[in-house]
Amino acid sequence: MAQNDRNLQIVGLAKKAGLLAIGSEAVEIAARKGQTKLIISADDASERAYRNARINADTCGAICMVVPYTKFELGSITGRGSPSTAAFLDTGLAVTFIKGLAEAGHELSGKVWKFLEQSAQAREPREQRDQPGKRR
Numbered sequence: 001m002a003q004n005d006r007n008l009q010i011v012g013l014a015k016k017a018g019l020l021a022i023g024s025e026a027v028e029i030a031a032r033k034g035q036t037k038l039i040i041s042a043d044d045a046s047e048r049a050y051r052n053a054r055i056n057a058d059t060c061g062a063i064c065m066v067v068p069y070t071k072f073e074l075g076s077i078t079g080r081g082s083p084s085t086a087a088f089l090d091t092g093l094a095v096t097f098i099k100g101l102a103e104a105g106h107e108l109s110g111k112v113w114k115f116l117e118q119s120a121q122a123r124e125p126r127e128q129r130d131q132p133g134k135r136r
Helices: 003-016 024-032 047-060 071-078 091-103 110-123 126-130
Strands: 020-022 038-041 063-066 085-088
Touching: 003 020, 003 071, 003 091, 020 024, 024 047, 024 085, 038 047, 038 091, 047 063, 047 085, 063 110, 085 091, 091 110
Parallel strands: 038 063
Antiparallel strands: 020 085, 038 085
């Protein structure tokens, strides 16, 4: 199975779990509530749609990136027409999606790498972060 198919399956999994906001309106609502972790914009989305996605990401401190998928591909995996944007509401799924893009050779910005580092640190058990040495 191709890596792109796995990445699209992650999008589908997030949708089934209720952890994906699909479409500009849903993404904006989730951003206002501070729920978004990663906003993705289709490769063929309009400049206006991408600008709105960036504004929504800035609203809640999320990451916004263009992905190598068309609106049709995102629509076929989510079952919703041809959305230009979608947002992951779960950090774990967002990290898995980003890592899949990196493995497939997609170029990632410094802001995305910083997000990956921060999420890895957050996943460490508190005892390991606070105190060096053995856990008891």
